[in-house]
Amino acid sequence: MPRMKIYEHYSLKALNTFGLEVQARYFCSLPTLGGLKTVMLWRREHPDLPVLFLGGGSNMLFIADFPGMVVQVRLAERKVIAEDQHYVYVRAGAGENWHEFVRWTLGQGYAGLENLSLIPGTVGAAPMQNIGAYGVELKDHFYELDALDWRTAELRKFSLDDCAFAYRDSHFKSVEPGRWLIATVTFRLPKQPVWKTNYAGVSESLAGKVLDALSISDAIMTLRQSKLPDPAILGNAGSFFKNPLVTVEAFAAIKAKFPDCPAWTQESLVKLSAGWLIDQCGWKGKRVGDAGTYAQHALVLVNHGQASGVEIWQLAQAIIASVQDKFGVCLEPEPQVIGK
């Protein structure tokens, strides 16, 4: 097998949705798992340099050039691998575009992933933070994944339990970050789906329409397009902060001072709306140079054109500090901040 081409000083501007002008010291694109041999050989010559797996670059903020090897994962596959009385099992390669994969499953008549339509990025990155939207999370339809420890070439299957999925979190994000290259993900899609349309705005946009997976997907696409900036036009990484979880006591103290504070109970904790907290601090639509928050959604940090990653990160720090000051709540960034 021919060695994959390794590029040097490679621009990542088109490969991160903030549109930041950053470079990878080394870069290669991985269409098959066999290509990892090239990365391992490179690693032997550069044992001290880091490796970063890249999907669509829609959940990353680069605040510096990357000093090591960026590996763009392009493994392709879409396949029904099994079926039983209740479920269809569908496997996808990590490099598949997430939204195209979702629409493909719906087109084959397999429901389940419709609420996750139009989330940018790849299939392989989706388990990283257990992507979620409109009342559904990846974990709800996940079966298993294959991942490779790129240092030893050990290939391992991870079950639902192994992945330790939680709100915008997983084993791969917080327990062993950077160790596993996710190669394929298998979903278990129900033959008798239960529609989830009670999320704000969804049932309204479906009024008068035939209720099926494709109409739900269409409605969610329309809603997302009306609420979120298109990264091709305005650089962003979607929600920049997680919705914070606080104790019941902490919430009672916040509620006493801010009676309108929206909240949802989550097991023994209370989930707050990060967007609302940021909005209350006066950040919605604010701009500092070319870094800013989106005018319609304070939770989305945007690059108006020439902002650097450092400027966006400084804005994020200022937002974190003011929410901490006003509410005593610590916001946590959702994207991976690279170069911190």
Ligand SMILES: Cc1cc2nc3c(=O)[nH]c(=O)nc-3n(C[C@H](O)[C@H](O)[C@H](O)COP(=O)(O)OP(=O)(O)OC[C@H]3O[C@@H](n4cnc5c(N)ncnc54)[C@H](O)[C@@H]3O)c2cc1C
């Ligand atoms: C407009 C917009 C809207 C969004 N809406 C949502 C939303 O509703 N819900 C939601 O959950 N997210 C949302 N996101 C965030 C983002 O789309 C998701 O997190 C997505 O899964 C990231 O995919 P990616 O391929 O772009 O990942 P990248 O940004 O390339 O990578 C993200 C992380 O995954 C790692 N990674 C990538 N591929 C692999 C692999 N094959 N193996 C191992 N590690 C890997 C990277 O190293 C990095 O740590 C949104 C982003 C944007 C720009």
